[in-house]
Amino acid sequence: MTAAVLFENVSRHFGAVRAVDAVDLAVAEGEFFAMLGPSGSGKTTCLRLMAGFEQPTHGHIEIFGETAEGVPPYRRNVNTVFQDYALFPHLSILDNVAYGLMVKGVVREERRKAAEDALAMVKLPGYGARRPGQLSGGQRQRVALARALVNKPKVLLLDEPLGALDLKLREQMQEELKTLQKSLGITFVFVTHDQGEALSMADRIAVFNDGKIQQLGTPEDVYKRPKTRFVADFVGSSNILQPEFVTQLGAGQQLASLRPEAIGLNSKKEGQLAVSGVVLSRSFLGASNRVTVNVGGTKLHVMSPASSPVPEEGSNVTLSFAPADLHLMETTP
Amino acid sequence: MRSDRSTSAPPGLKIAAAGGLLFLHLPIMLIFLYAFTTEEKSYQFPPPGLTLQWFAVTWNRPDVWEALSLSVRVASIATAIALVLGTLCAAAVSQTRFFGRETISLLVILPIALPGIITGIALRSAFSMADIPFSIWTIVLGHATFCVVVVYNNAVARFRRVSGSLVEASMDLGANGLQTFRHVILPNISTALLAGGMLAFALSFDEVIVTTFTGGQQSTLPIWMLQELIRPRQRPVTNVVAMVVVLVTFLPILAAYYLTRDGDQIAGSGK
Numbered sequence: 001m002t003a004a005v006l007f008e009n010v011s012r013h014f015g016a017v018r019a020v021d022a023v024d025l026a027v028a029e030g031e032f033f034a035m036l037g038p039s040g041s042g043k044t045t046c047l048r049l050m051a052g053f054e055q056p057t058h059g060h061i062e063i064f065g066e067t068a069e070g071v072p073p074y075r076r077n078v079n080t081v082f083q084d085y086a087l088f089p090h091l092s093i094l095d096n097v098a099y100g101l102m103v104k105g106v107v108r109e110e111r112r113k114a115a116e117d118a119l120a121m122v123k124l125p126g127y128g129a130r131r132p133g134q135l136s137g138g139q140r141q142r143v144a145l146a147r148a149l150v151n152k153p154k155v156l157l158l159d160e161p162l163g164a165l166d167l168k169l170r171e172q173m174q175e176e177l178k179t180l181q182k183s184l185g186i187t188f189v190f191v192t193h194d195q196g197e198a199l200s201m202a203d204r205i206a207v208f209n210d211g212k213i214q215q216l217g218t219p220e221d222v223y224k225r226p227k228t229r230f231v232a233d234f235v236g237s238s239n240i241l242q243p244e245f246v247t248q249l250g251a252g253q254q255l256a257s258l259r260p261e262a263i264g265l266n267s268k269k270e271g272q273l274a275v276s277g278v279v280l281s282r283s284f285l286g287a288s289n290r291v292t293v294n295v296g297g298t299k300l301h302v303m304s305p306a307s308s309p310v311p312e313e314g315s316n317v318t319l320s321f322a323p324a325d326l327h328l329m330e331t332t333p
Numbered sequence: 334m335r336s337d338r339s340t341s342a343p344p345g346l347k348i349a350a351a352g353g354l355l356f357l358h359l360p361i362m363l364i365f366l367y368a369f370t371t372e373e374k375s376y377q378f379p380p381p382g383l384t385l386q387w388f389a390v391t392w393n394r395p396d397v398w399e400a401l402s403l404s405v406r407v408a409s410i411a412t413a414i415a416l417v418l419g420t421l422c423a424a425a426v427s428q429t430r431f432f433g434r435e436t437i438s439l440l441v442i443l444p445i446a447l448p449g450i451i452t453g454i455a456l457r458s459a460f461s462m463a464d465i466p467f468s469i470w471t472i473v474l475g476h477a478t479f480c481v482v483v484v485y486n487n488a489v490a491r492f493r494r495v496s497g498s499l500v501e502a503s504m505d506l507g508a509n510g511l512q513t514f515r516h517v518i519l520p521n522i523s524t525a526l527l528a529g530g531m532l533a534f535a536l537s538f539d540e541v542i543v544t545t546f547t548g549g550q551q552s553t554l555p556i557w558m559l560q561e562l563i564r565p566r567q568r569p570v571t572n573v574v575a576m577v578v579v580l581v582t583f584l585p586i587l588a589a590y591y592l593t594r595d596g597d598q599i600a601g602s603g604k
Contacts, residue, residue, distance in 0.1 A: 053501055073504040086502035090520040100506035103516065151506065 002065040004029045004155050004187040005050055010059030011211075012045050019045040021211035022059070027155075029064075032181050032188045034198040037208030038234065043191045046208070047157050050189060051080045064154055074103075079148035080157040083164070085140045087132035093119070093143055094128030100151040118146035121180075138169045145177075149184070158190045162197065174201055195235045199223060207231050224259070228330055232257035239263075239300050246328070249273055254328045260303035262325035265291065265317055267308075272320040279311050293317060361579065368572035376568070387569040397574060400557035407469060407544075407553060408537035411476035412484075415533045416526060418477075419484030424518075427492035428500075438489075445482040452478055453546030460547065467549025475547035476540055480533035487529030488522055495521045524592045531585035531592075538582055554578060 003026040012020040020042045027033045035043040048054040049061060052073035061068040063078060079100070087096050094115050095102070101111035119125055122142035132140060141161060148156055161177070162170045178201050181188045192198050198205050199219040206216045207230075215227040226232035229240055238257040241249075246256045250273070268274045277295035289310050291302045300319060304310065311317050342350075368387060370380035391397055425431075426438050444452060456475050465471060495518070503513040541555045548556065554574065561571045 051501075051505060053504075072509075073501070074507045074509050078505075080502070080505045082498050082502055084496065084498055086496065086498035088499060088502070088517060099503070099508075099516070103503075103506065103508040103512045147506065 001029065003027060003062070004031065004064060005033075005189060006060075006062040007046070007049075008060040008062075010046075010049065010056045010061055012042075012049060012054055013057045018211045020049065020056075023211070023213055025206055025213060025216060027187060027189055029187055030185050032178065032190065032201060032203045034190045034192060034202035034205045035208060036192055036195060036198040036205050036235070038193055041208040042211035043193075043206075043208045044159060045211075047080075047159055047189065047191045050155065051078055051157050052076050077154045078157060079151050079153035079155075080159065081141075081144045081148050081161045083159045083161070085132075085144040087140055087143055087147070089132055091132075092128060093124070093130050093132065093135070096132065096143060097128075097147045097150055099147065104151075114150055115146070118150040119143075121149070122146045123176075137164055138173070141165065141173065145180075149180075149186070153186065155187045155189060158188060160191055160193070162192075162194075170197070177201065199235070205235075207235060209234070225327055226257050226329060229255055229257075232327075232329060237301065241298070241326075245298050246326070249275070249326065251323075251326060251328065255330070257327045257329055258300070258321060258325060260290070260301040261288075262321050263300065263302045263304075264320045265302055265304050265308065265311060268318055268320035272322055273326065274318050274320040276316060276318050279313050279315050279317055281313060282310055291317075293319060295319065364572055364575050364579075368569055368576050370569055370572075373566060373568055387567075387573050390567060391570045391573040394570060396552075396557065397570070400552050400554045401574075401577075403469065403472075403551055404538055404554040407472050407476060408534045410469075410473045411480045411537045412530050412533045414473070414477045415480035415484045416530050419481045419529065420488050420522070420526060422481070423485050423488035423492050427489050428497060441485050442482055444478040449479075449540070449542035450546075453543045456543065457546040467547065467551075469551065471547045471549070472544055472551070472553065475543040476537040478543075479540075480537055483533045483536060484526065484529035487525045487532070491522045491525035528589035528592050531589040535582040535585050539578060 005025070005027040007023050007025045010020060010023045011018065023042070023046065025046075035046055037043045045054060049056055050063070050068075052068065052071060052075075056069060063076060068076065087093075088099065091099065094112065097115035097118050098106075098111040101114055106114070116125070116128060119127060122145050124139060124142050124146070127135070127139070127143075132143070135143065141164075145161075158177075162173050165173060174197060177188070190198075190202065199222075202219060204216065204218055205222050207214045207222060209230050215222055215231045217225075222231060222235050226235060226238065232238040232240055236259065238259055241256040241258060243253040243255055247253045264272070275295050277293040277300070280292045280294050280299065282289055282291045284306070286306070288303050288306055291304060291310065293300050293302060302319060366380065367376055369383045369385065370376075371382035371384045372380060422437075422441055426434055426441075452475065456471070456478075460467065460471055499517055499521070500513055503517045504510075508516060539555050540553075541559065544553050544556055552560065555578070558571050558574060558578075561568075561574075
């Protein structure tokens, strides 16, 4: 099967800066693909390479089997939802949504109909006569989505689409986007720095750092089996265990990650590994408590459910976890 | 302490303000008044009588029409050149980053900061060195130097507010460069261009110094008026023309002022 988007050894350099450095990736058709990383990690440049706003310095890009290098944005069957939405302030909402059809020469009646349908799809029916300035952030986000989708793109690119929304709205939009993607069957490529968003929405995640993909896999893979220290750190907050510490636990001399929620407090079960330490601090997070424990000089964070008892600061505790939860990583950073 | 809007200013301040305004506008009123005087050789006050005959006299003077027509042509062509060059330059400076950008920005603005007499002498010597005969085109070139600045300044301010992602969004939605210019860039900068163009037209229309150096034998309207002041007869004709000039330059500037103000509101509401 042809990949929706294919990167072969793609680099984009800005002077001496390697924004994207020898990236290989293949986005499958109909997939919800997330590119996750901190700012400056190259994820947005990758998206702009797909959209055609940037051209690769080296390497080869294909979109549905067609070579994309040198093809300008307006000849690609790909549409973008911009981070700042980039709605045209001088046009009504309906004309904004119909813009893509207008420049393609679709007749007025037809494109108005299509634009109204698209607005209904994003739950903004009847908003066509308003101006972008009269809408809230969440509504503008929906208009931007409708404006892109009305062109029936083969790939929809989303650049931090939920970044400017407040938490409640963001969670709601996450679900809506996911539902929309499933019902339309369009390939979504989605850039975010929010690991929670990537984990909850994507079919697969590419974790970026320094212009390179650190790991590419399903959310579960990336979360439970981080390949590198960076991934373990960036995706959820993991305990990074130094090779010396890992050796003491009876595993090989390697870096390892241990998720805070995989550790039990004073609840050792059969077959689990155990270490003891002293409670340094604890904080209440609502659904859980975060307890920091000093184990022979190594600080470990433990996430324990709010329902279970929390040990006092300074008390001795036993930490236990299944050997399978101790995930060994490449020692290089 | 908060000053109340209804609180009246002290009388001294009121008088000073009225005096300031009179100082600014009374001379213009006098120009208007003398357009109607019956005395044609000197400006005596009060005018011995009022008449409308100078309007008819002015209407029938071919030299007025020639000068007016030359001024309108020069201002129109200079404004047209300025609109194209000023917009292109503003687009380049505000939308891209390149080596020497700040320098270019400064060099473009410089002609309006230079005294007109410097521009005039520089152009005149350049024209004679290149053996270019003086004509309407040399005047147009002279005027274009400062008209470009006015358009550039207006356009560059507007371009800065038009987010770069609008252009990308347009291209992303399938519009090529020309369509993007027509449907996205132009509607967003049009009021700025209109304002800049009107200001450029008004500046060109009453320009004297640069025109003196680049005009050769021809007279634009302001030059014609200067020459006319020396002549002893039919003086009120100058006043009639002056009235026309005031109206022709004042109306566009007023319109430009309101248009840019509205433009700010439109651009602001889009954010």
